[in-house]
Amino acid sequence: MANFATIELASGLSSIRHVGGDRVVTITAEALGGKDQEVLQEVKERLAKFEMPEGYTVTFAGQNEEQMKDMMFLVKALGVALLLIFLLLVAEFNSITLPFVIMMSVVLRCLACSPDC
Numbered sequence: 001m002a003n004f005a006t007i008e009l010a011s012g013l014s015s016i017r018h019v020g021g022d023r024v025v026t027i028t029a030e031a032l033g034g035k036d037q038e039v040l041q042e043v044k045e046r047l048a049k050f051e052m053p054e055g056y057t058v059t060f061a062g063q064n065e066e067q068m069k070d071m072m073f074l075v076k077a078l079g080v081a082l083l084l085i086f087l088l089l090v091a092e093f094n095s096i097t098l099p100f101v102i103m104m105s106v107v108l109r110c111l112a113c114s115p116d117c
Contacts, residue, residue: 028062040064 017024031039040060047058082103089099 026061036063 017026034042044060052058086099086103089102090096093099
């Protein structure tokens with residue numbers, strides 16, 4: 001990738017942005033020649049080798065941030081759904097051990113079958 005970036009000098013805003021009390025510099029880009037996740041992964045790999053000065057951090061926002069928030073929501077929703085299913089089975093069978101055995105058998109069955117289970 002010979003042309004990783006094009007640098008242009010231009011006038012900017014004459015103010016300093018703050019987020020949560022910290023000064024923020026926002027760098028935006030568009031992914032050309034590849035999928036967004038592939039380009040983001042390549043940028044993360046290149047920045048992993050870069051030593052940031054003390055007091056500076058790099059965070060990835062935008063689509064990546066929204067995707068991580070959505071993933072965390074889905075993980076929480078899955079946990080709540082499994083808990084509700086377990087409680088429903090406990091109420092149905094009037095036992096704690098039988099629903100536990102049923103749910104563990106489902107998990108073990110999925111682990112034993114093909115990856116698309």
